[in-house]
Amino acid sequence: MAKSKAARGGTGTPATVALTREGVAFTLHAYTHDPDAASYGEEASAALGVSADRVFKTLLADVDGSLTVGVVPVAGKLDLKALAAAVGGKRAAMADPAAAERVTGYVVGGISPLGQKKRLPTVVDASALAHPTVFVSAGKRGLEIELAPADLVRLTGAGTAEIGRA
Template sequence: MAKRAEPAAGTPATIALTGAGIAFVPRAYDHDPRAAAFGLEAAEKLGVEAERVFKTLLASVDGALVVGIVPVAEQLDLKALAQAVGGKRAEMADPALAERKTGYVLGGISPIGQKTTLPTVLDETAILFESILVSGGRRGFDLELAPDDLLRATGGSYAPIARSR
């Protein structure tokens, strides 16, 4: 079992959820800076099946930033994401731009409490679970919450945006 390290202070994500009255469970773990896949590391260290752990990715759809949230073992289907927001073409966002617009560092980008409110799409497989995990705003810190609550916090929607690796 992974050692549980509680965050010293709230992150923008926990502050936003608390302010909105949305229930969540903070799930901290000791992050290994050598880990190549942050989401898979979270699943392993928290003892949660990878299908319930979701990663937050930013893409540019027709020049506008969009958040796509998919299971950590899957890939973001850029064409499906573009379709989900009524766009034509999508590409992954520049990492520096993603950090600047969200206020989070790569590997710790939470879909909640971002500096700039962006259109958000959650892969529809999230509805298969009572709760899912997403980044809490820094590496080694996830939030467990109901998928519908995640969409309520982000103003997002469900769509089939994941594809197998």
């Protein structure tokens, strides 16, 4: 995969900066974001012409009082019980959007699992490993990063588990 101009040293997001710093191959994909879109992830899938099982959304949950990141295909939902179990917790609930923005440094709809202000426990849905590349937010609405799932897991320090459901 070729690195974009932004990834080679121009202005970038914290996610692209982190990937560049680590020397990870990735491709940046931009599309025109529609502020009226019902689902940011499904919008990205349609705009880029990529199957929704290869485009992953980044969601934050409160697991037993600690924020945790779940990365799941946009075609499905985050299984909160499975996420809690994956990190050794008992209960999980979706995080407050304002708290998610504050701790990650990104806006809702553009939260990337990469380059967050604070490193949080992260779990990537195991289905990601079935694809040569996956797409995640690059840190702003209308911008996606395509990269190998193994690089995503390694750079986020993530575990993998079946945390997505249809």
